[in-house]
Amino acid sequence: MESEPISSPSAFQHLMQAPEDPIIGVTTAFSKDPSPVKLNVGVGAYRCEEGKPYVPQVVREAELRLLNDLSRNKEYLPITGNPQFTGLSAKLIFGEDSPALNQKRVCTVQCLSGTGSIRVGAEFLAKHYAHKTVYIPIPTWGNHPTIFTVAGLEVKSYTYYDSNTRGLDYEGLLRDLNAAPSGVVVLLHACAHNPTGVDPTADQWKGIQKLIRGKNMLPFFDCAYQGFASGNLIKDAFSVRLFAGDGGECFVAQSYAKNMGLYGERVGALSMVCGSESVAKRVESQVKLIIRPLYSTPPIHGAAVAATVLGDRELFNEWKADLQGMADRIIHMRQLLHEALKARGTPGDWSHIIKQIGMFSFTGLTKEQVAFITDKFHIYITFDGRVSMAGLSVKTVPYLAEAIHIAVTTVLE
Ligand code: KET
Numbered sequence: 245m246e247s248e249p250i251s252s253p254s255a256f257q258h259l260m261q262a263p264e265d266p267i268i269g270v271t272t273a274f275s276k277d278p279s280p281v282k283l284n285v286g287v288g289a290y291r292c293e294e295g296k297p298y299v300p301q302v303v304r305e306a307e308l309r310l311l312n313d314l315s316r317n318k319e320y321l322p323i324t325g326n327p328q329f330t331g332l333s334a335k336l337i338f339g340e341d342s343p344a345l346n347q348k349r350v351c352t353v354q355c356l357s358g359t360g361s362i363r364v365g366a367e368f369l370a371k372h373y374a375h376k377t378v379y380i381p382i383p384t385w386g387n388h389p390t391i392f393t394v395a396g397l398e399v400k401s402y403t404y405y406d407s408n409t410r411g412l413d414y415e416g417l418l419r420d421l422n423a424a425p426s427g428v429v430v431l432l433h434a435c436a437h438n439p440t441g442v443d444p445t446a447d448q449w450k451g452i453q454k455l456i457r458g459k460n461m462l463p464f465f466d467c468a469y470q471g472f473a474s475g476n477l478i479k480d481a482f483s484v485r486l487f488a489g490d491g492g493e494c495f496v497a498q499s500y501a502k503n504m505g506l507y508g509e510r511v512g513a514l515s516m517v518c519g520s521e522s523v524a525k526r527v528e529s530q531v532k533l534i535i536r537p538l539y540s541t542p543p544i545h546g547a548a549v550a551a552t553v554l555g556d557r558e559l560f561n562e563w564k565a566d567l568q569g570m571a572d573r574i575i576h577m578r579q580l581l582h583e584a585l586k587a588r589g590t591p592g593d594w595s596h597i598i599k600q601i602g603m604f605s606f607t608g609l610t611k612e613q614v615a616f617i618t619d620k621f622h623i624y625i626t627f628d629g630r631v632s633m634a635g636l637s638v639k640t641v642p643y644l645a646e647a648i649h650i651a652v653t654t655v656l657e
Pocket residue numbers: 267268286287288289356357358359360385387433438466467468499500501507512
């Protein structure tokens with residue numbers, strides 16, 4: 245006989261059920277769906293042509309080398325992380341010949357992927373920066389406002405996207421940042437803006453730089469997609485190198501989740517480009533005081549994998565080719581989805597699907613249309629209509645196109 249469930253008074257009785265995360269929750273719902281035709285294009289995670297999670301061959305190779313290296317141990321890393329990894333990460337984003345690196349003005353610390361890097365940077369700013377306000381673009385990655393708010397900064401926004409042109413609202417961006425107080429923190433997506441897939445041009449970046457430097461603001465780059473926008477690591481570092489090369493200060497949060505397929509390994513770095521070598525040294529001593537009570541020291545495995553790939557010419561070249569392959573496959577998916585919608589005569593202009601860059605397509609589907617597609621077709625999309633193009637394959641594109649077509653033609657906006 246089953247015993248009665250025990251129910252005792254709880255100190256947490258007052259708690260409300262919290263809502264699921266708008267992105268991670270989509271994967272949770274997908275996992276529970278028993279449908280054989282289900283498709284997850286919610287979370288930004290690369291899938292191979294067979295729709296399976298993808299571990300780059302270079303990562304497997306690096307792991308084998310690490311496993312076979314019996315001189316390795318499991319000792320704690322320094323609070324600032326694996327020094328090989330942080331050095332190579334800084335070179336990857338700022339460039340081998342970066343003046344800021346040569347002048348030793350950069351402090352780089354290993355953190356828990358992109359999220360952890362942004363969080364440590366935000367905590368640092370809340371404690372040590374004179375201005376406690378950060379401006380984030382509208383729209384932006386859903387976790388941005390939360391990370392900065394919990395760190396103790398006030399979050400305000402600036403115009404970024406024009407839903408009519410489905411492009412950058414450059415005038416609106418300049419207008420809003422011009423109207424913002426001097427000195428505030430400005431969050432910028434280094435490349436492949438999430439969720440819009442719309443980046444400023446090189447000239448527009450220079451205009452943004454002029455404004456930000458003119459108003460003594462602090463640029464904080466979120467770089468979660470280096471190599472995913474163009475397929476080229478150097479091209480995708482353009483915006484960061486522009487700011488890091490002008491002598492001013494900036495923060496950069498790097499993630500290896502997407503570009504090295506290390507999602508769950510939580511590999512990332514925070515670089516703080518400072519005014520001088522002596523400031524960078526003091527910044528490092530202070531950021532250690534932020535990290536130590538948070539998680540003490542970062543984990544060893546993922547950073548060792550990344551450092552092995554970044555530090556070996558052969559593996560590095562193989563990785564670059566791999567990145568180009570991933571970026572090209574995404575571009576191919578864009579073309580196929582665009583063609584499939586055109587072939588069906590789906591009402592609307594879908595050219596933004598091929599114009600946008602990076603992992604996502606910001607389709608313009610409404611919340612109701614997304615709900616309809618998930619309900620009827622078991623296709624999981626974030627409610628803002630963002631589709632992870634990296635989750636599609638030649639086989640699944642027609643199914644998504646059909647779902648979008650039916651949703652657009654039957655569900656009122
Ligand atoms: N910045 C941006 C812009 C971003 O899209 C992500 C992740 C991150 C940082 C953090 O990634 P991390 O795994 O901490 O290195 N975005 C995808 C996953 C997520 O929401 O956590 C996504 O938008 O689907």
